[in-house]
Amino acid sequence: MKKIGFISLLLLLLTLVIQIVLVVQLRKATIEKVHKVATLALGEATERFLDGDLAKGGFTCGMSDDTTFHWKGRTAFISSIADFHTRMLDVTYDHLFENQMLDCNRLDSIYRQELLKHEIEATSVLVLKDKEGSVLYPEGKLQIPGHAIWTEPVQVGYDCQHKLVAALSPLIILQQLKWNLILAGLFFLSFVGCLYWQLSETMGSVRKGKIQAEGVAHIEHELGKPLNGILMVVQDLAERQDGAWTAGDREQMGLVNNRLCHIRNLSETMLYALKQGNLPIRREEVDVRHELQQAIEMEKKPSVKINCRVAEGIEKARLDKVFFRAVVANLLNNGIKYNKSMAPEVNIDFSREGNWGVLKVTDNGIGIPKRKLKRIFKCFYRVSDQRTKDKTGFGIGLTFIKRVVDAYGGTIKVESAENQGTMFVLKFPVYNEA
Ligand code: ADP
Numbered sequence: 001m002k003k004i005g006f007i008s009l010l011l012l013l014l015t016l017v018i019q020i021v022l023v024v025q026l027r028k029a030t031i032e033k034v035h036k037v038a039t040l041a042l043g044e045a046t047e048r049f050l051d052g053d054l055a056k057g058g059f060t061c062g063m064s065d066d067t068t069f070h071w072k073g074r075t076a077f078i079s080s081i082a083d084f085h086t087r088m089l090d091v092t093y094d095h096l097f098e099n100q101m102l103d104c105n106r107l108d109s110i111y112r113q114e115l116l117k118h119e120i121e122a123t124s125v126l127v128l129k130d131k132e133g134s135v136l137y138p139e140g141k142l143q144i145p146g147h148a149i150w151t152e153p154v155q156v157g158y159d160c161q162h163k164l165v166a167a168l169s170p171l172i173i174l175q176q177l178k179w180n181l182i183l184a185g186l187f188f189l190s191f192v193g194c195l196y197w198q199l200s201e202t203m204g205s206v207r208k209g210k211i212q213a214e215g216v217a218h219i220e221h222e223l224g225k226p227l228n229g230i231l232m233v234v235q236d237l238a239e240r241q242d243g244a245w246t247a248g249d250r251e252q253m254g255l256v257n258n259r260l261c262h263i264r265n266l267s268e269t270m271l272y273a274l275k276q277g278n279l280p281i282r283r284e285e286v287d288v289r290h291e292l293q294q295a296i297e298m299e300k301k302p303s304v305k306i307n308c309r310v311a312e313g314i315e316k317a318r319l320d321k322v323f324f325r326a327v328v329a330n331l332l333n334n335g336i337k338y339n340k341s342m343a344p345e346v347n348i349d350f351s352r353e354g355n356w357g358v359l360k361v362t363d364n365g366i367g368i369p370k371r372k373l374k375r376i377f378k379c380f381y382r383v384s385d386q387r388t389k390d391k392t393g394f395g396i397g398l399t400f401i402k403r404v405v406d407a408y409g410g411t412i413k414v415e416s417a418e419n420q421g422t423m424f425v426l427k428f429p430v431y432n433e434a
Helices: 002-053 081-098 104-117 171-176 178-238 247-275 288-299 321-337 370-375 397-408
Strands: 061-063 068-071 074-077 124-129 135-137 154-156 162-168 284-287 305-310 316-319 345-353 356-363 411-417 421-429
Touching (some): 002 081, 002 104, 002 124, 002 162, 002 171, 002 178, 061 081, 068 081, 081 154, 104 124, 104 135, 171 178, 178 247, 247 288, 284 288, 284 321, 288 305, 288 316, 288 321, 288 345, 316 321, 321 345, 321 356, 321 397, 321 421, 370 411, 397 411, 397 421
Parallel strands (some): 305 345
Antiparallel strands (some): 061 068, 068 074, 124 135, 124 162, 411 421
């Protein structure tokens, strides 16, 4: 989860950086394009004069020899054809301006046509300034917003040294990036959605963890303290030397003491398992029959028939003794508890499939409704209906069992039919090499 959050954030930052780089680059490219368009428009406006009206204006200029350009009795050194061309445009501009023949409106319309040719549709204003920076065109008060983007000036004229600049609205950039920005916006929104979903998931897990921790603490308090209290009283009574107990009484007291110790150990094991993230499996050679018998001893009830079968070849297995006994005791306890049959019966069967042990615990009890089967392994979940309302429990037994099976890398399956019975099938490796 944490990793996904970090990657999302990184991708989001990357998208933002890409968008910023894109805007900056596009801004630069647009400024260059508009600058080029302004230069082209100016060139076209002056060339028209050179093509047609040159003679009319009494304007004379030309080359005296291969390298000397002359006009108005002045000369300049020319090194290339491009040089000559620039010089021609400059002096033509000066001539037009000085003789009030420069048609700025015409220049402006050429500029706009050029803009369209370059697929720039947004508003852009062409401004002509003199040496001191005063605006010559457009006439009247120049209304250009402060956030407008300006192109680099095009120097015009030889003597006049005017500047031609264009102001563009930043909207041009946004317009060009329209689809890109819409896509980035959608991308951004989906990321925010993902982050929100992730945050609520994490908060949910934290809340769940808190509830679970509080629940475990509650059970510890409800179960552990009274059990220890009863155990102390029982041990005190059993140790009385005043002759109040017969040998038979002592034996009974010993049995009660043993059972209580078992129950305390079992509840401690389960609570420990619920608190731990990963259960440590400590394998040892276990006498399976003996362990099953111990679990039966702990849970048996005179009214319930308990059958136990251990298949050949699995009498000894490498298992975690404590967890094994606790798992069997829990399943057995449920088989007895959730049983309203006239002849309650629980069958325990332990067999071998290769290196795997298969534990089946079957009862003829009340069963579990199909739609609730998926939830029974959730912590604190209990099926609550008419048939279970008189049954006490905390809803942690199956969670514990599932954790143990998971720690083995095994599987747990349940089959159940209402009012007919339930079967739990656990498979887990019983040898290290599995
Ligand atoms: P608890 O028995 O303390 O409620 P468990 O985690 O052992 O908690 O079981 C969860 C729920 O699954 C029980 O409340 C019960 O409704 C149902 N359940 C478990 N085992 C059986 C069974 N053998 N027969 C019928 N219902 C069962």
